[in-house]
Amino acid sequence: MKVFWEKGYEAASLPDLLLGMGLTRGSFYKAFKDKRSVYLAALRFYGDQVVSAAIRVLEADKPASGYERIKRLFASQIALMRTPDARRGCFLCKAAVDRAPHDPEIERTVLMIIGRIEEAFGRAAIADLPGKQLANARAFRKAGVPLAAAYIGLQVLRNAGSSAETIAGIAQGALESLLTRPKAIASR
């Protein structure tokens, strides 16, 4: 996963992968069908590990308010800007941008993971509202779409090398929109 994450699908050569996995060609092709299937496995693994960790922040019960949970997730991204990992970017975004259009199975996987992100944002956003008992998964996703888009935009800008101030500005904008929008969401 790390090799694909850093280099991208095309640029990650088989020797790169073998080195990263600590095995030789023989074992590699005994264990996996081909390069693409390893990429897919890596993407699923990313969804199960990295994305799920982010979603857990949105679903934690420690900060009761959804707003606070969303704020924490964005804060973690701002904190990331001060680490060497800042430029590693987001594997999901890379897959979405350069593999999804060319590979239906990767597209399905990417959309599934993005859907989970949207729904988690939506749950957190709606948690603070009075009439939350009506919402189903689809409604959650819809409510979470703008937040997820801001989050993904943040990832892309982080990847591109934008400043920490820019990243913080995105987070601030997303949180402000949360504070001023509750009635708009509730009235849908």
Next chain:
Amino acid sequence: MKVFWEKGYEAASLPDLLLGMGLTRGSFYKAFKDKRSVYLAALRFYGDQVVSAAIRVLEADKPASGYERIKRLFASQIALMRTPDARRGCFLCKAAVDRAPHDPEIERTVLMIIGRIEEAFGRAAIADLPGKQLANARAFRKAGVPLAAAYIGLQVLRNAGSSAETIAGIAQGALESLLTRPKAIASR
């Protein structure tokens, strides 16, 4: 540009480029230094043509209100979802995600173009406010960052294959935040 746009840097082979440009290796290497320099030229061209066209929408004087101009830009992206070009995605996003981290010159170019987008969004957003005379380019950029992030997030999701409803949801969220945020911006 189209070849790099569709295939990405690595996946666009020299024969692909030669075919797209209508020349052979000899002429190609007489006219350009190497593949990378052509990519950079394509990226700059994208900034000068495609991105500038989007920015012109934000700066047009036909709809007097900045809100209306921003709405038009998002509306154009929603309209795009009904065309075959929907999946072509955004060349700038692809460059930002998979080339910027590995090539400082591409990073600089990407950040410059993104900066223009941020500033244009900021100008349009601030145009509707009373105290706009104080703003300089830096303040415009700062004000435009959340909108630009939403816009870029939209591009990524469009690229990934998200539904037209999702794209519309992002646009709606960005526009709503504009309507409810004027005081917050003005008080900065």
Next chain:
DNA sequence: ATCATTAGGAACCAAGTGGTACAAAACAAC
């Protein structure tokens, strides 16, 4: 200890990579 099974390693494959060298062809000037 024996034997069946599996994993490991290296040589090998054809095809494709970006890039160069150079001769032929087109063009310009006069």
Next chain:
DNA sequence: GTTGTTTTGTACCACTTGGTTCCTAATGAT
């Protein structure tokens, strides 16, 4: 029409690509 120059096409380069083969080495069960 004859030059000198530039453009174009092609053969070629060394190297890398993802993937296969096949034999040896390690492992596990009985």
